[in-house]
Amino acid sequence: MTPDVPQQPGTQQPGTQQPASGQPPMRQPTTRQANLWDRVGGREVIKRVVAEFYDRVEADPELRPLFPDDTAEGRQKQEEFLEQWLGGEGRYSAKYxxxxxRMRHFPFVIDQRAAGRWLRHMAEAMRAAGVGEQEIAEILNGLGPLARHMVNAHEDVPREPLGNIRLQ
Ligand code: HEM
Structure with a gap:
């Protein structure tokens, strides 16, 4: 499993897209992931997952300071991203x-421990939202490497906020 994909189901055949130089290999949409979106329960369930996740992040004294005071926009983006990543509609990439x-996370100093806590909150949020154990295991199998890919605490990367810019 490789991270960081503009998940637009049906637009690529697996393995046909080459990463730009210096970028990690792109993860390709697969039938399994499209199926995963349905198996998870679609938009209403993901909305609940994101609400449960952000409530946990907001209650976590180690992660809370990384996030902006108002998490409304982050919640919205996370819902759109996860839908796309799981094989639903590609609203995230349509906008952004x-x-x-990894680049969008440069403004946040993320260490290994923070990535682990992020994942744990996401796993608990999926359970709280009623996602099945098989689906949780498959999702964590993909999100685990992706979360570790966000670790940047010991790197000299640009920390300026990127805002809502559209990236190629
Ligand atoms: C699988 C791992 C992760 C995924 C899929 C993910 C996904 C996202 C997405 C889609 C956004 C919105 C980006 C944008 O368009 O501006 C975001 C923002 C953010 N992420 Fe992550 N993230 C991951 C890991 C982490 C980790 C480990 C941390 C640190 C603990 C983190 C902290 C943040 C923060 C602080 C924001 C900004 C939130 C806001 O503006 O409200 N993320 N993340």
Missing amino acids: GHPRL
Whole structure:
């Protein structure tokens, strides 16, 4: 599993897209992921997952300071991203272009521990939202490497906020 994809189901055949130089290999949409979106329960369930997730992040004294005071926009983006990543509609990329999640996370100093807590909150949020254990395992199998890919605490990367810019 490789991270960071502009998940637009049906637009690519697996393995046909080459990453730009210096970028990690792109993860390709697959039938399994499209199916996963249905199996998870679609938009209403993901909305609940994101609400549960952000409530946990907001209650976490280690992660809370990384996030803006108002998390409304982050919640919205996370819903759109997860829908796309799971094989639903591609609303995230329609608005913001390529996810380039690692780059979009440069403004936040993320260490290994923070990535682990992020994942744990996401796993608990999926359980709280009633996602099945098989689906949770498959999703964590993809999100685990992606979360570790966000770790940037010991790197000298640009920390300026990117806002809502559209990326190629
Ligand atoms: C699988 C791992 C992750 C995924 C899929 C993910 C996904 C996202 C997405 C889609 C956004 C919105 C980006 C944008 O368009 O501006 C975002 C924002 C953010 N993420 Fe992550 N993220 C991950 C890991 C992490 C980790 C490990 C941390 C740190 C603990 C983190 C902290 C943040 C923060 C602080 C924001 C800004 C939120 C806001 O503006 O309200 N993320 N993330």
